[in-house]
Amino acid sequence: MIAASLKWSRHNLxxxxxxxxxxxxxxxxxxxxxxxxxxxxxxxxxxxIIPESLRVLMIGIYPxxxxxxxxxxxxxxxxxxxxxxxxxxxxxRAHAVALAAMLFVVAAIMLPFxxxxxAALAGVVLLSAGAWLLYSYVPQTRRLLVPMWLAGLxxxxxxxxxxxxxxxGGLLLSxxxxxxxSIVTLPLGILLAFGRRSRLSSVRxxxxxxxxxxxxxxxxxxxxxxxxxxxxxxxxxxxxxVARGMVGFVLFYAxxxxxxxxxxxxxxxxxxxxxxxxxxxxxxDVNRYIVLPQAIRxxxxxxxxxxxxxxxxxxxxxxxGLTDFLRAGQMILANPQYSDRTYxxxxxxxxxxxxxxxxxxxxxxxxxxxxxxxxx
Amino acid sequence: xxxxxxxxxxxxSRPGGRLAGDEDTDHDAxxxxxxxxxSLIRHNAIQILIIAAAGAxxxxxxxxxxxxxxxxxxxxxxxxxxxxxxxDISEGVTVALSAGAWPQLESFTADHTIAQAFIAGxxxxxxxxxxxxxxxTILGTMLGVGRLSTNWVVRTLSFWLVEFIRNTPLLIxxxxxxxxVVLQFPPLASAAKLYGGIIISQQGTYLPALSFAGSPxxxxxLLSAGVVLALxxxxxxxxxxxxxxxxxxxxxxxAFAAGLQLAVDQPVASRFxxxxxxxxxxxxxxxxxxxxxNTAAYIAxxxxxxxxxxxxxxxxxxxxxxxxxxxxxxxxxxxQVFRVVLPSFGNQYISLAKNTALGVAIGFPELFNVxxxxxxxxxxxxxxxxxxxxxxxxxxxxxxxxxxxxxxxxAKHGAMR
Numbered sequence: 001m002i003a004a005s006l007k008w009s010r011h012n013l014x015x016x017x018x019x020x021x022x023x024x025x026x027x028x029x030x031x032x033x034x035x036x037x038x039x040x041x042x043x044x045x046x047x048x049i050i051p052e053s054l055r056v057l058m059i060g061i062y063p064x065x066x067x068x069x070x071x072x073x074x075x076x077x078x079x080x081x082x083x084x085x086x087x088x089x090x091x092x093r094a095h096a097v098a099l100a101a102m103l104f105v106v107a108a109i110m111l112p113f114x115x116x117x118x119a120a121l122a123g124v125v126l127l128s129a130g131a132w133l134l135y136s137y138v139p140q141t142r143r144l145l146v147p148m149w150l151a152g153l154x155x156x157x158x159x160x161x162x163x164x165x166x167x168x169g170g171l172l173l174s175x176x177x178x179x180x181x182s183i184v185t186l187p188l189g190i191l192l193a194f195g196r197r198s199r200l201s202s203v204r205x206x207x208x209x210x211x212x213x214x215x216x217x218x219x220x221x222x223x224x225x226x227x228x229x230x231x232x233x234x235x236x237x238x239x240x241x242v243a244r245g246m247v248g249f250v251l252f253y254a255x256x257x258x259x260x261x262x263x264x265x266x267x268x269x270x271x272x273x274x275x276x277x278x279x280x281x282x283x284x285d286v287n288r289y290i291v292l293p294q295a296i297r298x299x300x301x302x303x304x305x306x307x308x309x310x311x312x313x314x315x316x317x318x319x320x321g322l323t324d325f326l327r328a329g330q331m332i333l334a335n336p337q338y339s340d341r342t343y344x345x346x347x348x349x350x351x352x353x354x355x356x357x358x359x360x361x362x363x364x365x366x367x368x369x370x371x372x373x374x375x376x
Numbered sequence: 377x378x379x380x381x382x383x384x385x386x387x388x389s390r391p392g393g394r395l396a397g398d399e400d401t402d403h404d405a406x407x408x409x410x411x412x413x414x415s416l417i418r419h420n421a422i423q424i425l426i427i428a429a430a431g432a433x434x435x436x437x438x439x440x441x442x443x444x445x446x447x448x449x450x451x452x453x454x455x456x457x458x459x460x461x462x463x464d465i466s467e468g469v470t471v472a473l474s475a476g477a478w479p480q481l482e483s484f485t486a487d488h489t490i491a492q493a494f495i496a497g498x499x500x501x502x503x504x505x506x507x508x509x510x511x512x513t514i515l516g517t518m519l520g521v522g523r524l525s526t527n528w529v530v531r532t533l534s535f536w537l538v539e540f541i542r543n544t545p546l547l548i549x550x551x552x553x554x555x556x557v558v559l560q561f562p563p564l565a566s567a568a569k570l571y572g573g574i575i576i577s578q579q580g581t582y583l584p585a586l587s588f589a590g591s592p593x594x595x596x597x598l599l600s601a602g603v604v605l606a607l608x609x610x611x612x613x614x615x616x617x618x619x620x621x622x623x624x625x626x627x628x629x630x631a632f633a634a635g636l637q638l639a640v641d642q643p644v645a646s647r648f649x650x651x652x653x654x655x656x657x658x659x660x661x662x663x664x665x666x667x668x669x670n671t672a673a674y675i676a677x678x679x680x681x682x683x684x685x686x687x688x689x690x691x692x693x694x695x696x697x698x699x700x701x702x703x704x705x706x707x708x709x710x711x712q713v714f715r716v717v718l719p720s721f722g723n724q725y726i727s728l729a730k731n732t733a734l735g736v737a738i739g740f741p742e743l744f745n746v747x748x749x750x751x752x753x754x755x756x757x758x759x760x761x762x763x764x765x766x767x768x769x770x771x772x773x774x775x776x777x778x779x780x781x782x783x784x785x786x787a788k789h790g791a792m793r
Contacts, residue, residue, distance in 0.1 A: 012528035018702070019527040026529050200419070202426040216726065216772035217765050218733035221744060225761045228751075232444045232758070233437075312545035318737065326548050333555075342556050349548055357543025 040343070049341045050348050051112065053332045057348070060169015060323040069159050070172055071120045076156045077175060078128035080149055085363075086135025087142050088370060099129055153183060165240040169323035171352070173242070174314040177324075181249040182307045188250065189257025194287065196262055207258070214255035220316050223248035227320045245317045249310065256306055264299030265291060297371055304364035308357055325349065441758065456756045457491040463753055465741045467657055468496030490750055497746030498767050504663060504742060505729040505771065511668045512728065513721065516675025521705065523680045534676065541673035547734055549670060554662035554738040561658075564650060575643050575650055581661055582643030585654040602627030659740035663732065671728045678720045682713040715786050722779030726772045733768075743767055 013027075014020040050057075059070045089095075103125045107118045135141055156176070160168060168176065195207030214222070226248035230239050268291050276290040315326040323331060329345045332338055338345075442452045461484075468484045470492040484496040522534035541549065564577040575582040605624030609617050643653030656664075686709060694704040735742040747764045751757035 012526075015526055016701075019525075022525075022527050022530055026527075026533065030529065030533065200423055200426060202423045202430070206426070206430055213765075213769065216730075217768045218730040218744065220733045220736070221761070221764060221768065224744075225765075228757050228761075229441070233440055235444060235447075308543070313547075315545045315547040316734075318547075326545070326551070330551070342560075346548070346552050346556055350544055350552070353544045353548060354540060358539070361539075361543060 041347075045344050045347075046341060047344060049332070049338055049344050053338075053345075054113075056170065056332060057325065057328050058170045059172050060167070060328050062167050062169060062172075063163050066163045069163070071124070072159045073156045073172065073176075075120075075124045075127050076152050076159070077179065078124045079131040080152045080179075082128035082131030083135045083141075083145060083148065086132040087145060088367060089136070091129070091133045091136040095132070096129065099125060149183065153180065165242050168242055170328045171325040173317075173322060174311060174325045177242075177246060177249060177314045177317065178307060178311040180246050181253055181310050182303075184246075184250045185253045185257045186303075188254040190261050190292070192254060192258035193261035193265060196258065197265065211255040211258050214252055215259070219249070219252050219313055220319055222252045223316060224319050226251065241320050241322055245320050245322060249314075253306065253310055256309070257303065260299045260302045260306060261295060263302070264295035264297070267298045268294045300371060301364050301368040304360060304367055308360040308364070311356065311360070312353070325352070445758070450755060452759060454759055456754050456759070457489065457494075459490050459754070460486075461488055461490050461493045461750075461753075462486055463493075463749055465493060465496055465746060465749075466739070467660070468500050468741055468746075470496040470499065490754065493746055493750060494743070494763060494767075497741060497743040500735075500740070500746075501729070501732050501742040501767075502771070504660070504667065504732045504735070504740075505725075505775075507664060508667045508671060508728050508732070509725050511664070512671035512675060512724075515668060516672035517679055517710075519672055519676035520679025520683070521710075523676060524683055526701070538673045538676050541670055542677065546666065546670045546731055547737060550663060550666035550734055550737060553666045554659070557665070558658045558662045573642060575653075577650070578658065579650065580658055581656040582650050583654040583656070584643065585641045586639070598627050598631035602631060657740075659735070659738050662738055663735045663740045663742075666734075667728060667731055670731070671724055674724050674727075675721065678717050678724070679713060682717045683709060685716070686712060718779060718783045718786065722776055722783075725775050725779065729771050729775060730768065 013023040055064065055067075059067070062070055085091075103122060107121060110117050110121060135145075157180075160172075160176075192207050192211060195203045196211065198204050198207070223245055227241070227244045230244050230247070272290055272294065273286055276286040281290070315324055317324050318327045326349060329349045333342060333345055445452055464486045465484045469481050470484045470488055471479045472482050472488070472492065473479055484493060488496075519534050519538060522530050523538065525531045525534070559578055561576050561578050564575070564579045573584045602624045605620055605627060609621035609624060641653050643650050643655070690708055690712070691704060694708045699707065732742050733744040736745040736748060739745065743764055747760045751760050
């Protein structure tokens, strides 16, 4: 045992003089940092702030007596994600075990919040697992995926809307913005991508100009610009901040989706188009049935990465006065009573963002591997 | 678009080319000509229709906006740019024509015009972009190489650092650097005792700087020219290298002979303020740290991917020549990698320049932040957006033009020396 670990460290830490020097410098720094962080986390950190402010972090200033609405929305999101997963990855026993373990741990942590929270959490997890199971073993349901997603999104927005759209906030708002943006940008991006390779030079120039301009200006500027322009153009309609923010996100990310789809389109061999044309298919059919499915196959992993991008940039809605996850954390810190809990709040925010980010990245990598298996 | 693709697109877009639905089997020449002409006319008609529709949409949008604004009593015009700003910007240098014909740089104050405020904001954006590009390239390359290090600790550490930064929002990183790191530095009074030449405090970071005593003017020009020549001799390994180096040395000597005195300007801190040296405000420090670390993580991933994609034979050939890992990396691997990754670096540089707009979250006066102040003060938010958008477009285009210029140079030389 000792000999093995000595051998391992000679190989991996002290193989060469430079390695040895690096190890001697880096290891103590790492140990000291880790020690400082662990000691702070276990001794001096006052973690009671997190359970106290968890509701604000998750749903912002949404009225507490309407919390069933947000749980319903979360359940719908879970079911939608589960169904999407089911289309690609078959639900296996390992997944069930992992989900159950995760549920158990989270439920144990959430126990002080009362049985309602734990039951709701269990319901959400069961629902998503059920959707996953259904979609992985009953392939006929997959034809209903797109209508179901649209219906689900509309239902989610409808359930959340009654207390007031302006009250949306917290992590839920970030997730809603991410979902709506990633869904709506998809058709727009596909259209833009086709427009950029159109036979008509005017369409090509217009689409290229749109994509290039959107890719050269900051997202925050587009969101702000839409936010101030919409009331000028439609003074009689009172368009909510959330809707205006989403329009900005959609306008911006459509250009990025178009670029990912275009790279997918370029990957479809020309022979495919020619073969389809020689069969006498119309131009629309060639694109719809031959080119697009193959292009999407290539574009899916970067598009999932794009979802992570959208989620990370959803924090920018602070510029139009919305309270997303990060802003909710800052709001808590603005309370003088909690002003000394900076590190606790930020650790929690970082950890949550990191876990969600890792999850999305993981799914993207698995997808890439999964889709690569099918292609020659 | 490569040339082939372009040619391809042109071939497909040629009116009457090979449109689906054409009867290619028809060998009757007049009929063929007729159908060609028909499809040409159809094609042109569609083109004109689309252009007209786009133009109409743009005009309609413009008319709607000006109408709505005039209903509120606001006129869409850029004349407000000449007004006196009346507000201050915490840091920033603008161009002024006040003293003589030559435009001069001076720090922005409340009695400058709005246009000069925009220039000051743009200057700050450019400053952060340039510094960020330089530092993030260096740090990113180090991280990318670190991810492939033979040392397990360095490899794992680089991996997790890159993963953590890439999987969390830049905004929270920026806010964290500002509120949880930079603003938690010791106050100036105790900072002065802690550090020697460098003062790191809540109120800002002060570094020692070179200062020019004596008479500036001619000697300063001589000095700059000498430094440029010296740098050129350092970077350029042509035949004239030593001549250039000699010229640089002569110019430097001449500068000192002309009465130039170089001195190190040490920052001095009193209880409440520090002066002298090179001052970096807390906001600037935070945004620079956030942007450099963030972009470095993405650059590291690009560098690692490019090194991984390099054929193993390159390493093996270098090893068989007896080169050690360090020399292999410096002489064989990195020169090839930089040629491959330069376009991807360009994309990262552009997104870095765009990311500087997040400075508004911590109050760093970059372009978007200054625009926000101007929009608040004057109410001309729509005109301002046009200016800001154009500025970012120009900045992005300059960066991509520079990157493709360097890329072209490298491609011509075949490899980086």
